[in-house]
Amino acid sequence: MAEIIIKNLRKEFGDFTAVESSSFTVADGEFFMLLGPSGCGKTTTLRMIAGLELPTSGEILIDGEEVAQKPASQRDIAFVFQMFALYPHMNVRKNVSYPLVSQGMKKGEVRKKVHEVSQILGIEEILDRPVSGLSGGDRQRVALARAIVREPKCFLMDEPLGALDAEFREHMASELRALHDRMKATTVYVTHDQREAMQMGDRIVVMNHGVIEQFGTPQDIYDYPATMFVADFIGSPPMNFLEFEDRLAAGSSIVNLQGQNVGICPLTEPAEGSLALGVRPEHVRLDDDSRYRGSVITAEYLGTTQIVTLSTPNGTIKARMSSSIPVREGETVGLSFREELITLFDRNSGKAIKSERQESKDHNG
């Protein structure tokens, strides 16, 4: 298995820059997510790692070897696509054996290897069945077995669960993660689904318009977003932005919103002009003692929790709280925020204002 180092990787298609100069490292054995909306350059990045696209410039090191300009066949990787293409005229065993047979491996060894892999994926029972009659889940397991059986240096996966319905996707996501934990194979996984990225990834790279916005562990990206794009893209509902105008010196630790002081972590740079207080929905609390008021537009019941939409002088925000808290539509309520987890943004640049807490967790790409 292998470490993958990406250095200043760049891809242009004519006048269009699909990927701006990007650098990141995928550690050996890591489950690494490339996350972003469609057209952000994540799939192009993955295809360059695979050798299906050649970069315009930059380096790709797999296990220390520079491969950026080498064809896919010389890279020893396995690619899993969104649509699982199995050979329809072969049974399961032949599908799984195929990569080994085409490498010229001896029959006995192939048998042994296929047996091992089919145990890992729980497909021993169906090895002699034709692939045509298999359920979606089994087809997916067979496709994974075929990718794994060769023991490549790394796995590259392009939205492999994208075509499945929600319930089954959740199930396969945890199965895939459990499989990774057993095999510890370096995996780069592309998705546009923030929940999937949070759920499965050791680390996430968030991309937008060909640029890496941020990378880090799921919880760090969630708690310390580097840009308003990341704050908005990750989380459901996304982070709230309470918009205001102010001038704050470096070292400021208080923001005044409509006469109510809100504590923030001391800033390490000044901020001025159009600003936004970024607060996650679960960090908004109803608080009778607060002078900061909002009125309840609607409450959505979700079982354990509810999502309350509120109108405030700084815009509409959403709060997530226990559904045992009574909330009436139209009612005016006091609001306070979990101050240690607030992020301040400059609305013009979209960037987080640096603070002591942000710097203690510097994961900016």
Place this chain on the structure above:
Amino acid sequence: MADVQLQNFSKSFGKIEAVKDFTLTIANGEFLILLGPTGAGKTTTLRLIAGLETPNAGSIYIAGQNMTAETPAMRDVAMVFQQYSLYPHMTVYENMAFPLRSPQLKTPEDDIRRKVGETAEILQITHKLDNRTTELSGGEMQRVAIGRALVRSPSIYLMDEPLSSLDAKLRADLRIELKRIQAQLGATLLYVTHDQIEAMTMADKIGVLEAGRLVQVGTPREIYEDPISLYVGGRLGLPRINAVPASLFGGAPKGASMIGLRPEHIEQGAGKPAKVVWLEHLGDQTQLHLELEGHKIITLTDIHSRLQPNDTVHIQPRNPLYFDSSGNRIR
């Protein structure tokens, strides 16, 4: 608007019974959502009410009148499908005016203009009325499709997963919007979905479908807190309700075979030792995957929990739900 009653509705396709002995009343002005997985009979039920399918047995009453033998046009229902099929050669205005121009309605042009204007206002697409539908985003197209149903004042609106083809953010916005519009119009609305979030956040009442049968009807809170079976319990709630043998913890009532544990039913820090398998950080919540005597249990923990795999967490049930061997609730 009107109330709608279904009495002992059944529909088979060959040997497959899609809808079985279905009895349901949708009150005037109610937002009722049928929730079930693929193949539970949701869409067939809608099509039966619309008159697009003929039932093998049973009858349908709209505003007290027996409509079982009537054609779709006579039933005065408006349907919104999952795939918004708009007329691509017409403007948004023309698309929305189209149903009002049907020969049966003979609506005067002034009324059409007023009605389309009002509806566009509600859906916040007034500035798009002169656009071709091909120039719209997905969310705008779906709003036009909903608008085309709303311009009419039918007895009931029928909606078949109208939000499922939209991306997550837009879906969240339209959920609130649709609920607001329905309340504002006092519309009777029957909506089918497999998405529990849609069902919980929009419905006045949820009807849970299991293999063509309506197994429980109630408010979202009733269905979540007081399910009649393990199947119903599993329809709502994320993480999903855990089902473990009743013998795992003491104190189960007589006849109980399974305990259903939602995160709020699991007290941490006392009881039996469970092994931490994995922590799943989802940002707004952290799911704690435990193993207790060979059984997987998923619950929630502090978002910034410092627990590690192979740590031990003691757990015990707190007011859990009990079920018998066939999955029916024991109270």
